Amino acid sequence: MDFSTVNELLAGSVGGAAQVLVGQPLDTIKTRAQVAPRGMFKGPMDILAQTIRKEGFFALYKGMASPLIGIAGVNSLLFAAYGLSKRAISPFPQLSLKEIAAAGAMAGAVNAILASPVEMFKVRMQGQYGSATDKRLREVAREMWSQWGIRKGIMRGYWITVAREIPAYAGFYTAFEFSKRKFTAIYGDQLPVWALLSSGATGGIAYWLACYPLDVVKSRVQLRDTPPTGTPVQYIARELRNIVVESGWTGLFRGLSPSLLRSIPAAASTFAAYELTREYLKEFTGV
Template sequence: MAQQQQISLPAKLINGGVAGIVGVTCVFPIDLAKTRLQNQRSGQQIYKNMMDCLIKTVRSDGYFGMYRGAAVNLTLVTPEKAIKLAANDFFRHQLSKDGKLTVFKEMLAGCCAGMCQVTVTTPMEMLKIQMQDAGRITAQQRVMPSVVTTLKMGGTSAVLCRSYNTNPAPQVMRLSATQITRELLKTKGFLGLYKGLGATLMRDIPFSVIYFPLFAHLHQLGKPSPEESVPFYWSFMSGCLAGCVAAVAVSPCDVVKTRLQSLKKGANEETYNGIVDCVRKILKKEGPGAFLKGASCRALVIAPLFGIAQVIYFVGVGEILLGYTPHSIYSS
C-alpha cells in the first residue's frame, strides 16, 4: 500500500509534459526533415537526404524555418507525452502483481498507453504536418517547368525547349495552426482534425507495445544491485535504444500516416482514399523501399526524445514539484 501511495498520476503527467517540451525542442528540425522526405514522390526529389533538406530549408527560410510547426507541437506535446508516459506507468502499476509484470502484461500496458495518446497525437500531427510540409511544396513549385516551346509541322508537334522557373522560390504561405484549424472545422467539421486516426493507431499502438517492454528490460539490466538506483546515463541509453528500435519497426505505418494527413499536395501527387488505397498506390508507383523513407530521421528524432523522457522520469521533476518522493514504476 505504501508503494501505491508513491505513484502520483499528476506527477507523472508533469514528468511527461516536461520531457516532451525538452525533447521536441532538441529534435524538431530532424522531425521536419522526416516529414518532407516521407512526402516526396518518385521523380520529384527535392531533397536528397536529411542534411540536404535541412541545408535547403535554412537557405530558403532561415534558421527558424527548421522550426516551422514547432509552436503547435510544443503546445500539444505536453498533454500528448504526459498521456503516453503516465498512462503506461498507470497501467503497468495496475497490472503488476507484487511489483512484477509478465511480458504480455507489459505489452498490454503499452498498447493501452498508445490507444490513450492518439486523442491528442492525431490533431497535433495533423496540424504539424501541414506546416512542416509547406516548404517542400514551395520548393517543388520552383523547379516545375513553366514554359514549353513547341514546333508544329503538319499534324505533329515537337518540343524544342523546356524552360524552368528560375525566379526566387515563392514565399512559403505563413499559415498558423489556428488558421488551419479554423479552415478544417469549417470545411470538414471536428472530425477533420482526426483525419488519419486509423493510421495513427496503426503506428502508435505497435510502437508502444515494442517500446515500453523493451525499455523496461534494458533499464533493468543497468541496475547495479536491488538496493541501488539505475544511473542517469543508463536510463538515457535505454530510452534511446528502445525508441530507435520501435521507431524503425513502425516506420512504414508512419509513412502512410504522413501521406494521409497531408492535405495540400504538390503537382501530380497522388491523393489517397484510406490506408489500403495508400499502401497499394505507394507499392505500385514507388516500390517497397518508399515505406522506409525518413526511417533514419525518425530514429534520430525518437531515440533522444525518449531518452530525455526517461531521464526526466528518473529525476522525478513532477514528484519534486508536488512534494512526493521520486519513484519510477521501472525501479520496482
C-alpha cells in the same frame, strides 16, 4: 485521482517538452522526406541543406508550436495511461516484458486521442516550403475546422495514428524496460543519468522500427487536401499500395534514418527528464 497518477502527468509534461525541443529539427527532415514530391530532395542531407538555404535555420522548427502546446497533454496522457495500464494488468510492481508490451500498447491506443490532432497540425506546417502562400498555425486550424470539422479535419488520421501507436509504444516501453533492467542489475536502483539516456534512446529506436511504414501513411493522409475515403483498413491498405507503386518498397521507409537519429537524443531526453522529475515528485509527495 491519486498522487501517483498526478506525478506521472506532471513528469510526462516535462519529458514531452524536452522531447520536442531536442527532436524537432530531425522530425521536420523526417516528415519532409515522407511527403515531399518525388525528386524534390535527394535525401535527408539535401533536405537539411535546402531548408536552411531557402528558409533559414529556424524553418527546421516548423510545426513545433503544435506539439509544444499539445505535448503536455499528449505525454501526460501517455505516461498516466501507461501507469494505469500496468496497474490494471498486474498488482505487482515488477511486470514481465510481455506485460510491459501489453501496457505500452494500451497506452499507445489511448494516447492517439490527443496525438492525432497534434500530429496533423505539425505535419501540415512541416509540409510547407517557405512560399508566399504558407499558412500560420492558426490559419491551418481555422481552415481544417471550417472545411472539414472535427472528424475529417482536426482528427484526420486518427485511426492510422491508433494503428501506429499500438506497436510503437509496445516496442518503446519493452525496449526501455529491458535496457533499464540490465543497467539496474549492474548499478542498482539509483541509475546514473547516462544509463537513463541510453535506455530512452533504445526505446526510441524500437519505437520507429515497430511502426515506421504506418508513420509514412499517417503523414501522407494528414497532409492531403481532402480526407481519406472508405474504412480505415481500406484507406491504409490503399495508401500503402500507392507508396509501393510510386517509390517501391523503400518508399515505406523514406525518412527512417533521420527518425532513428532523432530518436536517440529525443527519447533519451524524454525519459531522463521524466524519470528525474518523477523521482523528485516522489520524494516531495511521498508517493
